[in-house]
Amino acid sequence: MKNTTKTKKLRSSPSKKTRWAYLMQGIEPTSQAINEAFPDYHPQWVQLSQKCFVSGENFKTLRTLLGLSIKQCSAYLRVSESGIYKWEEGKSPVSFAAFELLRLILESDSFKLSNPAWDGWFLNQHGVLHSPDIGGNGFTPDQLVWSTMTRSEAALLRNDVNKLQNQLDTAIAENTKLRQMYVAQGVVEELAAMSETIDSLMSRIATARVLPFATAPEQLKEKAA
Numbered sequence: 001m002k003n004t005t006k007t008k009k010l011r012s013s014p015s016k017k018t019r020w021a022y023l024m025q026g027i028e029p030t031s032q033a034i035n036e037a038f039p040d041y042h043p044q045w046v047q048l049s050q051k052c053f054v055s056g057e058n059f060k061t062l063r064t065l066l067g068l069s070i071k072q073c074s075a076y077l078r079v080s081e082s083g084i085y086k087w088e089e090g091k092s093p094v095s096f097a098a099f100e101l102l103r104l105i106l107e108s109d110s111f112k113l114s115n116p117a118w119d120g121w122f123l124n125q126h127g128v129l130h131s132p133d134i135g136g137n138g139f140t141p142d143q144l145v146w147s148t149m150t151r152s153e154a155a156l157l158r159n160d161v162n163k164l165q166n167q168l169d170t171a172i173a174e175n176t177k178l179r180q181m182y183v184a185q186g187v188v189e190e191l192a193a194m195s196e197t198i199d200s201l202m203s204r205i206a207t208a209r210v211l212p213f214a215t216a217p218e219q220l221k222e223k224a225a
Helices: 015-025 032-037 044-048 056-065 072-078 082-089 097-106 140-183 187-207 216-224
Strands: none
Touching: 015 044, 056 082, 056 097, 072 082, 072 097
């Protein structure tokens, strides 16, 4: 009897979703060995491993972007300096492991913190950011957001305080000027004297005897007599 069982053919290309991810990242899945080893789903770290070709020129680019001298790169990779020179000059094939390590460092969060301004700072395995100046339990993402909002609110409050302080300074200056004017120029005494004069005049007006004026006909009669 003829065996009609068909052997299932293994996939040798990424799945549709993985191909979409490659397209969106601008990466060409050129390694047939990877396609066969990962016949369907490609993790992103596998996808990114095909982002650039392994070559001496690209290795030098990675090293330069990391800010590493040949001596530093040699010490870190545990490779001789002459070996680094040979890779970059195309005299010997670049170790994929070394090339991939530099690429992963360049794209890592740890490298983004590798700046003198972040000296001593680090992210632990739980994603908590630690500062050498503060210590303690470090900062979670929520705490950093809260801290940013608090600084913004504090800045607004400082602006309000400055405005109120300016208004207070102006009021104090005006009050000081008025007090000096009253004391130095004797305004208070002058006002008091004026008040007494006005009271005296009002008193005299109130007690004065009012004399009626004669009418015109009465004046004519007096002249005729």
